[in-house]
Amino acid sequence: MNYPHPELAAPPALAPGALRIVALGGLGEVGRNMAVFEIDGRLLIIDCGVLFPEDAQPGVDLILPDFTALADRYDDIDAVVLTHGHEDHIGALPYLLRQRADILLIGSRLTLALVAAKLKEHRITPTLQEVREGEVLQVGPFSCEHIAVNHSIPDSLAVAVTTSAGVVVHTGDFKMDQMPLDGRITDLAALARIGQAGVDLLMVDSTNAEVPGFVPSERDIAPALDRAIATAPRRVIVASFASHVHRIQQVLDAAMRHGRKVTFVGRSMVRNMAVARDLGY
Structure with a gap:
């Protein structure tokens, strides 16, 4: 166990129609990003990354998200949505798929290609669903709209997850680079449209958010x-x-x-x- 507050008890049973979101990594750290959405007994995971060790952790190659919360519930997972292809968002997939190899992986063209190449080294043949910005995909009780965002890797996506409990926007990692090398900017119009319709929770990347000024192109x-x-x-x-x-x-x-x-x-x-x-x- 590596909980920051081990004194806390397990959460109460989830009421019908209520949405619970549990972060298994990625909070207060740069790495092992993984969030689990739960409603009516079904699970949707956003990202599944690794954390690279610090100098004070000799002999440690990778640090994984804490899969303890998923024990005995792997069959309840409808899909893993991947926001982009960085290791801190996809690197732990081989270890998750060892528990259940046929979990549906959803992502953009480049993201899934990087995932497939990685999993080939682990002798895992994944189940993949390619999506593009603007596409809406229904996965069990989760409706996922994918939104183009700019980042240091092509084909990055934010995702707006709609359930009977409301709308959650997960930005993934993004930059507000108005002159990106590939010409693909963050789709502010789509985010504004979704925001105007009503968002119950915004889960936003915050790396270096405390640093004043603008991110250079x-x-x-x-x-x-x-x-x-x-x-x-x-x-x-x-x-x-x-x-x-x-x-x-x-x-x-x-x-x-x-x-x-x-x-x-x-x-x-x-x-x-x-x-x-x-x-x-």
Whole structure:
């Protein structure tokens, strides 16, 4: 058990037609994002990610969400909705699917491609349902509308979950970048429409929300990358998340301009870049 308040008792039985949301990770930490929605005995999960260990946790490779709350209830899960393809949102799926391999996974084209490649390494053949922004999908008692949001990985989605108990908007991770590299901005019109109709709960990503000012555009880093790659007399080593497709594309563009060759290092980097290339990202 790793509850922040172990003295708390189990929650009471859920009344018919009431909605309960339990976070199994991702609160007060950057990683292992996982939220479980429950109504009338059915469960919908949003994201299932890992947390990477700190320096003070030697020998630990990954930290998983606490699946204890799902014990003996895996058959009640209608689907897992994935907001985007970062490890802190999809990385724990292999461990969840070991408990029940045929759970429906819902996500965008790139997200599901990254998931499928990851699960292949674990010898798991997933059940996938691709969705696009603007699409509404009914999953058991949950109606899920998918909304385009901008993030550091393509094809990110927010989801508005409607049940008989009300409307919950889960933003996933997002940026308000008005000049993204792929031209796909956060769909503020859709969020405004949903908000005007009425939202009972907004679950919003808050990473660095306490930092004043505006988030710079992803384009702003291009001159610095170009300058470093152009002036370095020897090799340039660029550290990046393996799923940061836009950043890596900028590195490739700068390397090409200055006649440099690029080598990907790391299994995840090689795998994810192959997936992004094959899908045209």
